[in-house]
Amino acid sequence: MEKQFKVIIIREDEEGGQCCAALEGEYAMELEGKPLFEERRVIMENMGVLFSLLEKEFGPHIQIDMVDPRNQAYLIPRLIRDIREYRVPWLRGFKTIFGYRIPSIICNGELIASGKHIVIADVFEKIKELKEKEPA
């Protein structure tokens, strides 16, 4: 069976806190209408652009998962699974698990962009290139 091309976008959701005092929904906004998690919002919007570009370009031929890095119970096992599934060389696999920053983009178990200064257009081109190299 053909392996699906998998992209993980690691970025935080606009929420914080815990039971009995969670800051989310309309409570993630300051009174002036400004987002409480302002820096996080900028990242979310940039990643949203990438998400839309990928969806438009590849549609059902790509699996995109947007994962909050606080969701460790899902994220770490998923990264290990992808690294094994795509037989990523151990050094690059190590870099995926221990090198991701916030935000990061991971393609088939490999970290392809990481950190606050990601240029969406470059990442999109890189993913396109990787997708084209995929064996038919």
Place this chain on the structure above:
Amino acid sequence: MSSLAIVIIALISFLVAYVTYGAWVAKKMGIDPLRKTPAHSMGDGVDYVPAKAPVLLGHHFASIAGASPIIGPITAAVFGWIPAFLWIVLGGIFFGAVHDFTSLFASVRHKGKSIGQIINENVGATGKKLFNIFAWLTLVLIIAVFAIITANTFVAVPSAGTASLLFILVAVIYGFAVYRSNVPALPASLIGIALLFVSIWVGLNYPIALSFSTWIYILLIYIVIGSIAPVWVLLQPRDYLNSYLLYSLLAGAVIGLFLSNPTIQLVGYAGFKTDLGYLFPVLFVTIACGAISGFHSLVSSGTTSKQLNSEKDAKLIGFGGMLIESTLAVIALITAAMLIPADYKSLMTEGGGPVALFSAGVGQFLTKLGIALEVGKSFTALVVSAFALTTLDTATRLGRFIFQELFEKEVSENQSAQVKQSIFANRYVATLVTVVFAGLLALSGQWKAIWPIFGSANQLLAAIALLAVSVWLAKLGKNNAFTKYPMVFMFLVTLSALGFLIYSNLLKGNMVLVFVGAALFILAVVLVIQSFKALTNPINPESTKGDSTYGKTV
């Protein structure tokens, strides 16, 4: 009786309920796996993003879990472990899981809007104001009661006090590393966790022994700073470290419990009347988050509903997520139930209260994993205190927002320079007012008196959410028995609990609590009447234009 038997009974009940009752509720609500959720129909890659069920479950659970499902069951064990256990299991299945599931589903069918927005849109401006006053008073109670419980824990387990102060420092360093210096997240987290263990070691060797009132003052200063500081300084980094702590605690407690299998020694049923009050209604408001919590509807309809991939996932996340929380409540109950009644009483009165008791219990379990009792105890106290500290400063921040909103004058953009806002709309004043009110309550030290009032307010919120869902289902011509009867029960329980608590505090001369309880009671009654009227009135066609979710069978 073996505690493992209790856990297994609970787990089997939850599993059977999930497969049978959960499926029945899903069928009655009209879950349609083929229907596009807002994550797809409104997908923007920002707020509305489809997420796989396990991704969303992990995320949702981390948002609803905290210190409350631990504190409530331990406190309610005063009635005996059997009534507490039955309420956690039956309440968790028929009330809490249904509440979380249906509020998530209602939000999904309302374009991912939050329950607060759905209620506010239907109830209007006065209703919104009443809701805000109600919410602010509830938050003041939360701040007061969590401050007392945390201070009591630090007095009883001084090593946890030192470790918690250092934990704040570790979180700040983590924030600077990850958000300012672009350090990779996992190594930073691992170093953060290692530093937490160093904090525990420092705490064990250099415990800070302070009085209760000194800790209260320190906590009040902390929450003022913590709630005003930019979120990346403390709130965001602590969320990361807390997520590790939550999973470590759960894994350690469950494995340790299975290995140690302590015998239940607490009395099964201690009588209808106890120090805490009458079993009905006090038991049902003392265990809030472990059985049903109104705050969950805000989480379900906050981020979760906007990321739901398919309607069929709502059962796993809403219904299943709540049952996992109830499992945590059962484990907390066992830490109390394994004690002999005299030890339970002394730990709850002179031994530091529920968190200290839970820490001692889980510390015992962890010894089976080769962890020294004192280390396990300090670790558990640190984890629960970290949750409590998170609740403290996020509740203060929320309280501040709501207070500011109550006094803020609405102005258009071009008017904003000319209109003078009230001094109470200032963020520092709003924070101080919130903290001073909570501080006055906290200094009374009466957590056992405040906790049930907080529980009542929390569950009133759940009853209001159930009311909104029930009316919505009725308008669609659907069977709403599974939300209507829990709603009626929750209104009866919470209003009678508030009535009883007002009366008992009046007898004891706790006038501040009488005032808060009475204000909550009146607000709740007015809000319920308003909500009921507004929600049962014919819908304004303008507000629902183009929305096929209203008034039609789906």
